Amino acid sequence: MKKKSKKIFIKKNSKPGKSGGPVIKKKPGAGPTTLKDAVEGIKKSSMDKDNMWDDQSAEEDNGAGSSTDSKRDKGKAEKFTKMRLAGSLPPYVVDLYDNAANQKESPRQFRTEIINTLFKRNPKTGRYSLIDDQPLFTEAKRVWEKKFGTDGKESYTKLVMRGLFFGNSESAGEVTEFKSKDGTCFYSFRKMTAGVETGQESSLGYTKQAKGTQQQADMLEAMFDKLDWSMPYKGTDALVVEPGKKLPKPMAAFLEKAVATQIRLGGETMLPQESSDVYDKLKKAYVESQKMLGECRHILAWKEMPDSQPVSKDNFDKFMTFVAKQTLAHHELLANGKAVVKEERKDSEVVFGKDYEQLELMQDIHSTLQEHGEEPTSSTSQCLRDITQLASIGSYGKFSNKCYSDLMRRVEPNIAVAETYKTKLHFANPAGEHTQEVLLPHELFASMFEHENEAFFRNVASDEGTRTKFWDRMRSHSHPAWENHPLLHRNIKKAIPISVHGDEVPIAGIGKQWSKKLVNVSWASLLGKTETKSTQFWSMGLVEKTDVKNGPYATMRNLWKILAWSFTALWSGLWPLTDHKGNRFPEGSIQLERAGTPLAGGFFGVVWSLIGDLDYFTQFLQLPNYNNKSMPCSMCRTTLSGLTTWSNFQVGAAWRGTMWRPDAWHAWAGRSRNPIFSIPGVSACNICADYMHCKFLGTDAVQFGSVMSFLVFEVMNEGSPEDNLAACWRFIREYYRMHQTAVRFRSMSRLTMFVRKTGGPKLRGKAGELRYFGEVLLALWTTYCSNELELHKKITLLLKSNVFMERKLTETKGQTSMEDEDADELNQACSDMLVLQSDLARHFAEHGKLYFTLTSKAHQLQHACLLASVLNPRTVPCRQTSIIITSIVTFFKHNYNKNVC
16 A cells, blocks of 8 residues: 655735746745745655555565665656556566565565566667666576466266266266266366476576667678778678688688787887886786787687687677777777877877778788789779778878868869859958858859769759659749749749758857857749759858948848859859959850850759748848838738738738739839849749748747646646656656657756746747647647647647648648648648637737747748748758758857858
8 A cells, every 4th residue: 555645735815926937935934935935845744754655465464674775766666556457477587576575585576676687778769678687587597387287088887977076966967978888988178287396406607797878889880891800701690600710711711810919019009019008908908918819819720719619600790890809999998008109108109000001901901802803892892992992091191281282282183062152352451352152053063064974963953854843833823933933034944942941059159148140142943843952052141240330341141142143053053254343254264165155055044943941031032021010021011900910810801912023113212222133034922931940940849848837836736846847758758758759859857948047838848849749739738638628629729720730731741832732721720729829929918928929930831831822831941951951060060250152
């Protein structure tokens, strides 16, 4: 029977303050006077409850097990109880727990030892695994009681049968009659005779087991590739060498090479022993090397394994794997030792000893395989040639200042990437005019077509049918930018739709006020079907606070002029006649020679989508500010309030009739003057709202944070808000485990995950974590909500609409544009979700709470969904572009003092 413990609760004020959080009420008289005292009381109460856990046999212990007993792990005890009730515990463990424990001096202490030893907790997942390979359980397996039953029949005459078993009753039950050979009638019935065979066996033994991991397998594979060690067998895999018989030639040569390696290692180990830092490690490695040397010689001499077992493919491969692993470790240790000696002696000749010896070893093994008729693979030969060239740079490392120039001299002939465009730009820090380089889109486009034709069609151009289908979809479903587009007068079969993405990312002082950001611009084909790192092409980056802001020398504006000039050349499909300033190229230059000729066999690029977040649109594309009351949107003429307010999320909202058309936008006096809008066919109609920033990091973060806050502060009744959150996190982890959620929150143990110092709740997290959290939260909410309350029903419908949108996007993955039915369903779900959020925000605002607050990102989300029939929101999210940005940011973190690349 479980003992009950008192709980201490932190009461919530019925009228929360401005933050919407709980208020601690002090109980009159004795009790906690501060929040810290209350938390300590809760911790002490929960600890007391943990110690009171007991099993059904605890009362039979009659007080056995005092305070000196080892503490029973609560989680393991609960796991034990659940498995026992389910009948999934091994029978010998149950017998050990129920019977063997009663014979101990302290039965409870022995049972505690069983529970604590039987399970092991995975620190990452929190799950418990049954581990029964400990001596306590292996011994229990050997003490058994075997029960068996034998099935048979006994036969009697009718009179005896009635008298013995049926009280002379004529009702004989299930009795069968048969005759013997002499004609006598016998009657029989079926019975089960049970017997018990008992036995006892005891022994003392130790078992050591280890299961290989994928990481270990990868390490072994890399190790053998590095040494070029392999064992080619001409016979079958079941090869077994009889003791005393001759070893196969490749096997003998392999062993001789290993012997020679160990002899060389043993001799070189003596060289760096003057260093006290590596002496002890080298001594151990030397002893292990000599042991392996003796074992290799044993196999060569006696044609058997060191443990006297016959030589087979299996045990020989295991043995050589061990030898190779120890040899590489010895090489690494020896190289470290030589490096230490080099620092102490200032001896430059030792630094390249390790690389030269490993190269020599690989060459020896390579030659040995060829001598014995075993041709190495082409990839192995190429790898050896590449490593030889790499090792030779800087005279095999002797002259470190020559390594970079030697490396570039060997690598540059194989690089087919277009050269960067060099130009002079003005900067504020460092002040002055500096030569900068930009990777021009039209140059890279043409270079890929010429040198990487297969990758060009796979990652950029796709096939003719795909291109034609894309443009037919834009025309038939009236993409906003299609109206009067100059593409109407060109051949669409070679037109490739291009997206241009821009974003700001921190590169230094992340999370601090003095942090520095990098704005970068990249482009991609909307027809690319492979992974993002192969389809997204970076053009340029600029570190903030280094550029000239205004005037004719404004740095960012001049960079946009260069990119607009390049994209215009890409639109024409011809090499440009002048540079970005309109000047003729120098006489004799390659640019002048190819000016006016086709870029890429007639293919050309059409800038069709401008992608970024709201800050990027406002700051760098000079589009309307999203906080503007009169015009907060770049794609339509909605207003903050009034008839055309963006907060009207109904399907027939008035703002939907104010969306821009290309001609009207270009005629508007307040349009953006960014040079990118001078590219033919580009206007505000090409703006694509980023689904990731608008939904995952926008509306989802607010909705999920509000639901979590409402749950832990007002709906759940597990104790304090912290206790409620802990219960939520247990549910979330279990859901993750059962449904194998792809991207998960690693922790949610603090209320600050969604409660902010100012403003309404907002769930912190990465885009991927928030994307996969909708289904989890829906399951959590429906567990605790009340189906009788209208408010709770609205929250349930909001979460269901949210989950429906994500499922629809998952179903249409890989589609450049959604089918009409799917697009209509997505738009309806988005409208329903935002209408419910607006109602909930209004309801809580009336009660002084900032739950489900609305931002302009909700309006941008509707724009993204409205384009679903022509451009799937999955086609243009920044979350995919962030993959390539990660590599760029890594570079800039170490070079952020430079302006542009």
